[in-house]
Structure formats: C-alpha cells, structure tokens
Amino acid sequence: DGGITQSPKYLFRKEGQNVTLSCEQNLNHDAMYWYRQDPGQGLRLIYYSQIVNDFQKGDIAEGYSVSREKKESFPLTVTSAQKNPTAFYLCASSIQGADQAFFGQGTRLTVV
Amino acid sequence: DQQVKQNSPSLSVQEGRISILNCDYTNSMFDYFLWYKKYPAEGPTFLISISSIKDKNEDGRFTVFLNKSAKHLSLHIVPSQPGDSAVYFCAASAYNAGNMLTFGGGTRLMVKP
Numbered sequence: 747d748g749g750i751t752q753s754p755k756y757l758f759r760k761e762g763q764n765v766t767l768s769c770e771q772n773l774n775h776d777a778m779y780w781y782r783q784d785p786g787q788g789l790r791l792i793y794y795s796q797i798v799n800d801f802q803k804g805d806i807a808e809g810y811s812v813s814r815e816k817k818e819s820f821p822l823t824v825t826s827a828q829k830n831p832t833a834f835y836l837c838a839s840s841i842q843g844a845d846q847a848f849f850g851q852g853t854r855l856t857v858v
Numbered sequence: 859d860q861q862v863k864q865n866s867p868s869l870s871v872q873e874g875r876i877s878i879l880n881c882d883y884t885n886s887m888f889d890y891f892l893w894y895k896k897y898p899a900e901g902p903t904f905l906i907s908i909s910s911i912k913d914k915n916e917d918g919r920f921t922v923f924l925n926k927s928a929k930h931l932s933l934h935i936v937p938s939q940p941g942d943s944a945v946y947f948c949a950a951s952a953y954n955a956g957n958m959l960t961f962g963g964g965t966r967l968m969v970k971p
Binding site: 787788789791834836838844845846851852854 | 862958963
C-alpha cells in the first residue's frame with residue numbers, strides 16, 4: 747500500500763542527547779515536511795524539502811536538522827540544542843505544487 | 859503573527875445536530891483552503907477543501923463555506939455523529955508561496971450521544 751510511514755511511534759530521549767525521527771514515503775512525492783504539534787496549538791512547520799538534496803527552514807527550525815538524500819526519506823534530528831523537544835512530530839508529503847498534504851501517523855517524543 | 863486562526867479551541871454538540879467550526883485568515887494571497895481531522899496520537903487526515911473561486915463545497919455531511927470579503931471560512935457537519943469527535947484543523951495555502959500549508963490552532967469537537 748502507498749503511504750507515509752513514521753517510526754517509531756513513541757520515543758524517549760534523555761536530556762542532552764540527539765535523536766532522529768524517521769519518515770519514509772512511497773507515494774513518489776517530491777515535497778516532504780516536518781511539523782510539530784504541541785497541546786492546544788496548531789501544526790508548526792519545522793523544515794520542508796521540495797526536492798532531493800535541498801531543504802529549507804520552516805517557522806521553528808532552531809534545534810532541528812534534516813537531510814534529504816533520497817526522494818523517499820526525510821529524517822528529522824532533534825538536537826540537544828532544542829530547548830523544549832517534548833511534542834508530537836508529524837511528517838507529511840505532497841506532490842510538488844499541490845495543496846493537499848498526506849500525513850504520517852506521527853511520533854511522540856518525550857524527553858526524560 | 860498567526861495568519862490562520864481558529865478562535866474556538868473547543869466545541870460541544872449533541873448528536874444529530876449541526877456542528878459549525880470557524881476559521882479566519884489574514885493573508886489575502888491565500889487561494890485554497892482545507893480542513894483536516896485529527897484523532898489523538900494519529901496524523902491529520904484530509905477532510906474537505908475549497909478553492910477561492912468558490913464560496914461553497916459539499917461532500918456528504920460536510921460543507922465548507924468561504925466568505926472572501928470577510929476572510930472567513932466555516933465547516934458545517936450535519937448531522938453530527940459521535941465518531942466526528944476529533945480535533946479539526948483549518949489550513950490555507952497560496953499558489954505564489956509554493957502551496958505551503960499554514961494551519962490554524964485547531965478546534966476540538968465533542969459530539970455527545
């Protein structure tokens with residue numbers, strides 16, 4: 747089945763550690779996105795990539811890094827520089843220039 | 859500055875009645891609007907959309923209305939069902955901005971049996 751897969755579903759990290767969230771899609775979409783959701787808040791854009799080997803910062807990129815070495819994959823690294831990393835992270839993809847994005851099931855990251 | 863706002867964080871409706879979720883935007887360049895539905899611990903799923911050249915789009919129990927002069931859109935669910943209980947996000951995009959989605963803060967809808 748075609749879709750977008752995030753793993754793991756739940757992730758725990760110790761303070762001061764980097765952690766990488768996986769996002770894979772087999773929809774042949776050019777564009778991929780990472781959003782963060784906090785309780786009572788909307789989805790805020792962290793990073794996006796419209797083509798392989800290229801990505802741009804979103805509204806809240808500080809403390810995060812990404813790579814886009816393959817069309818199918820857009821991993822997000824939450825670094826120790828991110829001051830408040832506990833949140834629900836959503837990956838999405840879309841056809842280039844299309845309005846509708848498809849979302850993964852999300853990863854809940856908790857810093858312990 | 860929030861370009862897309864959902865001023866009601868929550869809404870409670872009786873089963874069978876109409877649910878009306880509202881969304882306001884400030885960017886006049888937005889030309890496409892979408893509603894997403896989200897259950898806890900899951901990714902949002904697309905519900906319905908409307909282009910700025912229309913003022914209404916209907917899909918089954920869901921209807922979206924767009925008032926461009928007021929920069930306001932609303933989602934109507936009739937009749938509401940308990941399975942509709944979720945968080946609803948309004949989103950907007952602009953063609954000249956690469957169709958990037960800007961989301962509102964979400965409204966939690968609770969449909970009581």
